[in-house]
Amino acid sequence: MKKDSKSEIVKAAIELFNSNGYSGTSIRDIAELAKVNPATIAYHFENKKGLLEYCFTSFFEQYTHLIEEAYVQIDQGAKACLKRIVANLLHFQCENILLASVVYREMSMNSQIVREILTTYSLKEKFYFQKIFERGFEWNEFRPHSIPYLMIQLKGYLTMPFMNAHYIREVLFIFPNEPFFEQKYLRAINSWIEHNLSVASIKTKEVMIN
Amino acid sequence: MKKDSKSEIVKAAIELFNSNGYSGTSIRDIAELAKVNPATIAYHFENKKGLLEYCFTSFFEQYTHLIEEAYVQIDQGAKACLKRIVANLLHFQCENILLASVVYREMSMNSQIVREILTTYSLKEKFYFQKIFERGFEWNEFRPHSIPYLMIQLKGYLTMPFMNAHYIREVLFIFPNEPFFEQKYLRAINSWIEHNLSVASIKTKEVMIN
Structure with missing residues (x-):
């Protein structure tokens, strides 16, 4: 379950960073597209920068x-x-x-x-x-x-x-x-x-x- | 006088867009670096988008x-x-x-x-x-x-x-x-x-x- 949400977050982040740019994307946008709670993103990646670093x-x-x-x-x-x-x-x-x-x-x-x-x-x-x-x-x-x-x-x-x-x-x-x-x-x-x-x-x- | 301020604004914008990215730069940053009033930027380029378009x-x-x-x-x-x-x-x-x-x-x-x-x-x-x-x-x-x-x-x-x-x-x-x-x-x-x-x-x- 945890592993799935992690890869869904990454997938959503890549899609949004790609179309709107890193600065143009918020954690809320990513949470919405990945259908997770923003807290789940914080749990896996701390913040948006951590997510980019992971990518x-x-x-x-x-x-x-x-x-x-x-x-x-x-x-x-x-x-x-x-x-x-x-x-x-x-x-x-x-x-x-x-x-x-x-x-x-x-x-x-x-x-x-x-x-x-x-x-x-x-x-x-x-x-x-x-x-x-x-x-x-x-x-x-x-x-x-x-x-x-x-x-x-x-x-x-x-x-x-x-x-x-x-x-x-x-x-x-x-x-x-x-x-x-x-x-x-x-x-x-x-x-x-x-x-x-x-x-x-x-x-x-x-x-x-x- | 007007022409000088215009080219100073463009020079400052290019420098800031280059180091901080377009989204990471504000009109206020540009005005500060170009040593002009933000209204001068609005007069020449309307807004930040107009400045990028000019570039x-x-x-x-x-x-x-x-x-x-x-x-x-x-x-x-x-x-x-x-x-x-x-x-x-x-x-x-x-x-x-x-x-x-x-x-x-x-x-x-x-x-x-x-x-x-x-x-x-x-x-x-x-x-x-x-x-x-x-x-x-x-x-x-x-x-x-x-x-x-x-x-x-x-x-x-x-x-x-x-x-x-x-x-x-x-x-x-x-x-x-x-x-x-x-x-x-x-x-x-x-x-x-x-x-x-x-x-x-x-x-x-x-x-x-x-």
Whole structure:
């Protein structure tokens, strides 16, 4: 019973944070939508900030786990590892599309929660991506690039459809909750990995000359 | 005198919207920082919403103008046109970094202003980018790609450093207000245009074989 009310509260909070923003949502709104007493929210999360913190943490715990899990197989190749991580993160975000949108929008604020997330999860993510790029250069899989600028590009790909949900839907008529979005968008990112990041095209040229 | 107070109000509003969010900022805060009477704000902008609308409009009027201006020379080549637009938009956003951050964050909300911006400026932008991509395919400058997915990638590049300002600064130690950011980041986007979008690499191969 307790567990159900907790997940109902989280579900309602994500929906309301998404449509009205975190500041535009009250505990009363959440209690009403989740059909619980405001005291139940206080019991589980203390206050609205605690609820947002819970959203952030559960998002980034899973996000980081997906990176760590795939990184274990780095010895099979840096490019393969990067592709696996991108596919997993994209799938996770498409499955949790409202949560991803809420998290990314709130991450643009300069709040205490955001600073905490940056110094734990984002630095961990940076650590793994940096390792993968470095291995890729070392093993001659990737062309030399500036790692921070690669990170901006990669993070741009991974966050854009969730940060600009209205733009994507209303201007491009693309709906990230539909299954073919994930496939087509993954193909677009993989094309970037193949053509911009990898040395594969140079190798092909050598093969054609020999 | 009047003109000065107006620009002081806008400057203060952008600064406060950026650090505390639009909902977290009051007219009184803005009046205090701009050193004007709240009535002066009402005189120029009616209310807080009018002030945000002014920020949006002045941002997207300039943004759209830069696209239109460069599009005039499309006959000199689609790739050259796209590169010129990207350079101009990046420069404009780097020069107006706080305004860009405020605009992009608020664009993630589903408000009436956002819907109005999408149906005017974003559709116009889409029109021009679509034309450029189509010309690029036609003139054999670009490899065939899905236009909406190219738009996601391009918009991701153009918005990422301004939507994720804290991440960029605190995780990657990159400061988009420093002059070399613009140069290095422009190089990264141009590399995407050359390697992922253009047919140039295929042409090079042909040259090497013949």
